[in-house]
Amino acid sequence: MSSKNVEEIKAESHALRGTIQESLGADSSHFSEDEYQLLKFHGTYQQDDRDQRAARKAQNQDKAWMFMVRSKLPGGDLTAAQYLEHDKIAGELGNGTLRITTRQGFQTHGVLKGDLKECIRRINESGVTTWGACGDVVRNTIAAAAPIADPAHRDAQRLAKELSQAFLSRSTAYADIWLNDEKLPLGTDSASSENSGSSKATGTDEEPLYGKQYLPRKFKIAIAIPPRNDVDVYANDLGFIARVEAGEVKGYTVVVGGGFGMTHGKQDTYPVLAKPLGYVGRDQVTETAVAVVTVQRDFGNRTDRKRARLKYLIDEKGIEWFRQEVQARLPFALQAPKEIRWDTVSDILGWHQQGDGKLFCGLWIQEGRIQDAEGVRTRSAFAKIARKFGFPVRLTTNCNLIFYNIDPAQKPAVDKILVEHGVQRPEDLTPVRQLGQACVGLPTCGLALAESERAFPDVLDKIEGVMADLGLSEEPILIRMTGCPNGCARPYNADISFVGRGPGKYAFYVGGSLTGERLVGLQQKSLPVAEIPNRVRELLEEFVRDRYQGETFSDYWGRTHVNGPSPKPEQFHIEAPLQVS
Ligand code: SRM
Ligand code: SF4
Numbered sequence: 001m002s003s004k005n006v007e008e009i010k011a012e013s014h015a016l017r018g019t020i021q022e023s024l025g026a027d028s029s030h031f032s033e034d035e036y037q038l039l040k041f042h043g044t045y046q047q048d049d050r051d052q053r054a055a056r057k058a059q060n061q062d063k064a065w066m067f068m069v070r071s072k073l074p075g076g077d078l079t080a081a082q083y084l085e086h087d088k089i090a091g092e093l094g095n096g097t098l099r100i101t102t103r104q105g106f107q108t109h110g111v112l113k114g115d116l117k118e119c120i121r122r123i124n125e126s127g128v129t130t131w132g133a134c135g136d137v138v139r140n141t142i143a144a145a146a147p148i149a150d151p152a153h154r155d156a157q158r159l160a161k162e163l164s165q166a167f168l169s170r171s172t173a174y175a176d177i178w179l180n181d182e183k184l185p186l187g188t189d190s191a192s193s194e195n196s197g198s199s200k201a202t203g204t205d206e207e208p209l210y211g212k213q214y215l216p217r218k219f220k221i222a223i224a225i226p227p228r229n230d231v232d233v234y235a236n237d238l239g240f241i242a243r244v245e246a247g248e249v250k251g252y253t254v255v256v257g258g259g260f261g262m263t264h265g266k267q268d269t270y271p272v273l274a275k276p277l278g279y280v281g282r283d284q285v286t287e288t289a290v291a292v293v294t295v296q297r298d299f300g301n302r303t304d305r306k307r308a309r310l311k312y313l314i315d316e317k318g319i320e321w322f323r324q325e326v327q328a329r330l331p332f333a334l335q336a337p338k339e340i341r342w343d344t345v346s347d348i349l350g351w352h353q354q355g356d357g358k359l360f361c362g363l364w365i366q367e368g369r370i371q372d373a374e375g376v377r378t379r380s381a382f383a384k385i386a387r388k389f390g391f392p393v394r395l396t397t398n399c400n401l402i403f404y405n406i407d408p409a410q411k412p413a414v415d416k417i418l419v420e421h422g423v424q425r426p427e428d429l430t431p432v433r434q435l436g437q438a439c440v441g442l443p444t445c446g447l448a449l450a451e452s453e454r455a456f457p458d459v460l461d462k463i464e465g466v467m468a469d470l471g472l473s474e475e476p477i478l479i480r481m482t483g484c485p486n487g488c489a490r491p492y493n494a495d496i497s498f499v500g501r502g503p504g505k506y507a508f509y510v511g512g513s514l515t516g517e518r519l520v521g522l523q524q525k526s527l528p529v530a531e532i533p534n535r536v537r538e539l540l541e542e543f544v545r546d547r548y549q550g551e552t553f554s555d556y557w558g559r560t561h562v563n564g565p566s567p568k569p570e571q572f573h574i575e576a577p578l579q580v581s
Contacts (some may be wrong), residue, residue: 015172016033024116040135044067045068045134046067065112066352068110071106072128072282076142077393080393086365090108094109094111102439102489103139120178131169139219139221141167142222145347146402148360148405149354220236226244229516230397235493237311238256239258252282253337254337257272264485264499275319278326282557294329295329344515346398361406364434381418386415390503432463436480437480437489438481439481439482440452445484447486448483459529463479470537472545478512479495484500496510504528509522509572513558519572520571
């Protein structure tokens with residue numbers, strides 16, 4: 001363990017350089033703790049294969065060190081060439097899979113230290129960056145995914161790229177370490193396309209926005225377009241919700257202070273949904289974002305990282321105080337937030353018109369893992385489609401993938417490739433399967449307490465069995481799982497969720513909603529995985545018995561239960577019976 005805290009490491013890092021360069025060239029299997037903290041800002045996490053940990057320890061061997069590399073894709077957009085380069089890198093330098101993340105990014109797992117520089121350099125050469133994909137900065141900006149070509153979605157995508165550029169760290173450390181010292185000016189279009197969100201260094205170590213210590217903690221921004229909350233906007237530190245009139249975006253309602261991380265049993269940590277702050281014109285969005293981020297930079301907690309997210313600052317000081325602080329940094333007045341109505345957090349899957357005569361095809365990916373498995377060769381299918389047709393790709397925060405700009409005449413040929421490779425047709429899946437999501441978890445995540453991505457398909461098989469027994473196969477119920485309480489698959493606003501507590505054990509939560517606007521409550525502190533089907537059966541039997549005709553599980557729960565006014569920390573830590581209204 002390092003003797004320094006993260007604030008000291010950042011302050012002494014020479015704009016995020018530390019000794020990464022030296023260690024990269026050294027003949028060692030991994031980096032030091034201080035370097036590990038700084039590496040995150042460069043978009044990579046040092047990990048070890050946890051499946052091998054016990055056996056290697058028993059044989060007195062070092063951990064099986066490896067790296068996860070996270071590509072930052074504002075709005076989830078990438079060109080076919082960028083997709084293909086990620087696919088190639090995953091095969092040549094990673095573990096042969098590509099993981100779509102719950103923030104529209106890509107993760108390559110299993111990269112060895114000796115290949116790290118090549119991996120990051122090649123991602124950059126394709127016009128995508130990993131700079132700021134992790135660390136105490138503004139992370140990947142997510143944006144509503146589809147339909148593609150209507151003015152609102154086009155604007156959301158443009159805005160994601162604008163915000164991404166505005167919050168890119170200006171330090172040249174990244175270029176110096178990973179890009180063979182080539183220095184490309186910020187905003188220069190690389191060979192890629194305007195889709196890439198590409199970023200390279202700027203030729204300076206000054207950080208006018210972040211300062212020497214960067215932000216107190218990670219910071220997340222989302223852009224949503226009602227009525228589809230496909231970015232789960234309320235889970236973000238800062239959200240912009242489009243106001244569309246006569247097909248045009250007039251401005252954005254601003255919501256602040258969402259965040260899901262917590263620690264089991266630590267009641268001063270808890271998930272929070274973002275709250276309304278105001279409404280701004282389209283041309284005022286970036287300035288507003290800078291004002292919000294800099295209030296968090298100046299006032300956020302820098303002594304306790306568990307309480308350093310914006311949500312705690314707003315809880316401590318109050319939303320009125322926060323509004324005044326933001327307002328004081330703006331040359332225009334924040335207007336009153338607009339009323340917003342949501343339908344769902346789901347993606348639009350399958351074939352659809354994109355708004356300009358072309359089609360898009362939304363494809364469901366099991367837990368976002370693009371791979372070739374027995375009978376289902378998703379990775380080969382997608383590479384073939386990207387190579388043959390050159391369609392651009394958009395990733396979604398539900399970890400699905402969209403090919404777009406497809407000429408209707410090309411549809412049969414695309415379908416043929418999908419069928420030949422055994423790729424699941426979304427229409428063959430139950431709504432529960434289409435909606436469900438699990439975080440990465442074991443074996444790569446160093447924080448996982450229980451299985452997640454690897455356990456979830458089997459858990460859902462069993463839940464689907466229960467639902468079929470009860471005649472509920474067509475019901476849209478949002479079920480999510482995470483391997484620990486950090487909340488990476490956003491379990492705290494789902495209908496039903498399982499949050500890892502220990503091997504084979506999950507905290508069991510119920511009561512979020514299909515629109516992402518309500519938080520769950522704890523039902524059972526520790527539920528063994530084998531008991532999940534019976535526990536869910538009990539819950540759904542009550543639903544079948546008490547629901548009004550046609551009522552969704554979300555609406556039924558909202559009508560019959562009170563999870564407590566949120567944020568109410570106890571509701572996530574104490575197994576209190578929920579009040580029945
Ligand atoms: Fe996350 C940490 C994976 C989205 C909250 N998250 C981690 C790490 C890096 C573990 C670590 O710190 O060592 C995980 C790496 C696992 C691996 O092996 O790949 C990890 N988080 C992920 C991804 C890949 C999950 C996935 O299944 O896709 C998502 C990457 C998104 C991206 O492209 O940037 C991911 N993480 C989220 C989200 C969801 C979101 O942003 O919409 C959350 C909840 C929202 C929030 O931020 O509050 C989330 N991750 C966390 C936290 C808790 C933060 C907190 O405030 O307490 C941690 C732990 C931490 O930061 O200390 C964490
Ligand atoms: Fe890892 Fe926990 Fe995030 Fe899952 S929720 S990826 S186990 S940190």
